């Protein structure tokens with residue numbers, strides 16, 4: 001495993017002549033099994049480059065940029081045990097600071113849900129991901145489905161800017177009790193960790209309503225909201241159509257995202273499940289393969 005620190009060292013990537021399609025797993029570090037599963041899936045396709053960069057522009061004022069766990073040594077130790085070819089660790093100055101800087105703005109998929117609760121968040125994500133794509137020049141990039149809206153806005157950026165990269169969404173990795181793995185789970189003490197299960201339970205409650213034959217979005221959302229009562233504050237508990245995250249008509253059908261976000265103690269947590277609802281019933285589906293793009 002080769003560690004390239006800073007954009008200067010990244011120039012060495014070309015010289016490595018890595019065989020096969022280059023697979024990219026961008027991260028903000030504080031790695032967990034979810035990230036490692038992306039690396040393993042990527043390694044089945046080609047040599048994997050992982051980036052570690054806590055991106056300041058995707059945090060709003062008052063959010064947890066300063067507190068976000070920075071665990072580079074532990075991250076590198078984890079990656080050394082995985083099929084990682086290269087780790088790229090940029091500096092802030094490698095990514096930002098040019099005068100009159102150009103940024104990317106998330107379109108409609110970035111409105112609402114986390115985009116509503118965290119204004120500017122997806123502009124920051126897209127700007128840094130576009131820069132990282134330009135620097136690493138991957139053939140394939142893999143993102144975790146837990147950040148469903150992030151996957152979908154990046155998908156729209158890749159389409160609209162005609163970026164030459166194939167995106168893959170990977171299944172959310174969960175703890176045994178159902179909690180979606182997240183770097184922010186580190187913020188949870190024992191009692192909050194137990195309460196955090198309300199997110200996955202809310203998704204299960206919404207799904208159970210659908211499986212019971214109900215096709216009314218309001219009833220599904222009410223069931224999810226009820227299960228989230230254990231949280232300190234609910235950001236959203238919604239059903240949206242995939243892939244454009246539009247509000248659903250009253251009769252739910254097709255590819256849908258059940259999505260929740262809530263504050264539990266010091267952590268703002270999110271979770272989701274992508275479902276296909278049709279005459280065969282309710283089945284899990286993938287985000288990016290869920291439906292053709294609308295434009």
Ligand code: PAF
Pocket residue numbers: 026027028029053055058125128129147150
């Ligand atoms: O999902 C993340 O860790 C980040 O949003 C990403 C994609 C690495 C951009 O900073």
